[in-house]
Amino acid sequence: MKKNRHFDRDKLDFGNGSIPKLFKALFFPTLVGMVFNAVLTVIDGIFVGQGVGANGIAAVNIVAPLFMVVTGIGLMFGIGSSVVASIRLANKEFKVANIITTQAFLISTILTLLISIPCLIFPTATVRMLGCSDILLPLAIDYLVWLVPGLVFLLIQCVGMMLIRLDGSPKYAMWCNVIAATFNIGLDYLLVFPMGMGVMGAALATSVSCTLGGIMVLYYFLRKSETLKFYRLEASLASLSLTLRNTLYMAKIGFAACLTELAMSVMMLTGNYVFITNLGENGVAAFSIACYLFPVIFSMSNAVAQSAQPIISFNYGSGNWQRVSRSLKTALVAALVCGVLVSLLVAGGTKWIVAMFLTSSSEAYALACHGLPEFALCGIFFALNIAFIGYYQSLEKAYRAIIFTLLRGVIFIVPMFVFLPRLIGGTGMWLAIPVSELLTLIIIAIDFGCNHSKIKAE
Secondary structure (H helix, E strand, O other): OOOOOOOOOOOOOOOOOOHHHHHHHHHHHHHHHHHHHHHHHHHHHHHHHHHOOHHHHHHHHHHHHHHHHHHHHHHHHHHHHHHHHHHHHHOOOHHHHHHHHHHHHHHHHHHHHHHHHHHHHOHHHHHHHOOOOOOOHHHHHHHHHHHHHHHHHHHHHHHHHHHHHHOOOHHHHHHHHHHHHHHHHHHHHHHHOOOOOHHHHHHHHHHHHHHHHHHHHHHHHHHHOOOOOOOOOOOOHHHHHHHHHHHHHHHHHHHHHHHHHHHHHHHHHHHHHHHHHHHHHHHHHHHHHHHHHHHHHHHHHHHHHHHHHHHHHHHHHHOOHHHHHHHHHHHHHHHHHHHHHHHHHHHHOHHHHHHHHOOOOOHHHHHHHHHHHHHOOHHHHHHHHHHHHHHHHHOOOHHHHHHHHHHHHHHOHHHHHHHHHHHHOOHHHHHHHHHHHHHHHHHHHHHHHHHHHHHHHO
């Protein structure tokens, strides 16, 4: 090992260091980086809303689930590989940790290409499948075609973030997101306003910024990493069998994170359908603002889970349950604070937030101002749910994490969108997400109270 660590590398002793200090060292760079990453989506919405109008926002929202699917794949392999590699590092199995790292990047990239190529070949069929109307079709196709080329680099960035933090460089991971997001802001403005490229320009700006972030991740593992490095995989049958086995296990561990992104896609698809059916294109535009905010809410919550993950996984691998429990308590307190803060900010700043996207004269503006304070209630419950789900992922309890994610993202959300509007009118469309998160949190709390001691004994 090198005597002098690089200046941007933190000394993180997951097995013996103070848990609050470890969490703080990971959390703040992770939070800043993830919030800046979420800004990629929000900036698109602001510039498209001001430069193109409500239909532009609605068109971007139609395509957004595809962005979330790729992010979900990245989080699945990023978290899955980070958990497995953490445990291997705790047991001094450095070569195995490097193999896991390489396999995570390779397989997730192949999967993203398998999604991206058909979207470029059949753009019209793709946006139709995503629920696009005739009015929004040209705008949605423009956004899709220019967004897709950057998805592979978005995937590389998502996978790399967790592994770079595990390697002891949370600040570098932060800068990968911050630099990409800052570049996106400038390019977004240039392409949408002075150059008048509309949604096409917004998509191109996102693709270029994702590419920049992905290149920074690749540079880290090729030139700067200390412990986790790319490992040359053999082309033998035994190596392919090992890759398949490790891939399935990583996917199993991280699948709840993928489901979280897919669940957001389900939320958007279901919400788009309910809002367009009841309120038309203006309803979708209003709901789109909530969808733009959701990645920010998710980023704050996920920063808590991802910061606790390497600490929990490392100590779980070492068999130190006392430190595991203390890490969970730290994560839950941080999640509660973040959840309350984001709910208050969204509810209290509704008019200012909506004005960033839409002009006050539009019908969608009034609809969004009415609904966002009700939607904001989801922040508290969502943050706690993500912290618990991340905890179970860190312990390799994949099935619990998957079940809880399905509850909040599919099993509860779809019926809530369908039945709440019928029971309490338009307010029910905005409360569908908060009610789904609350019901999930109640079930998680009951399960944790009844089964936590059993899990420790397994």
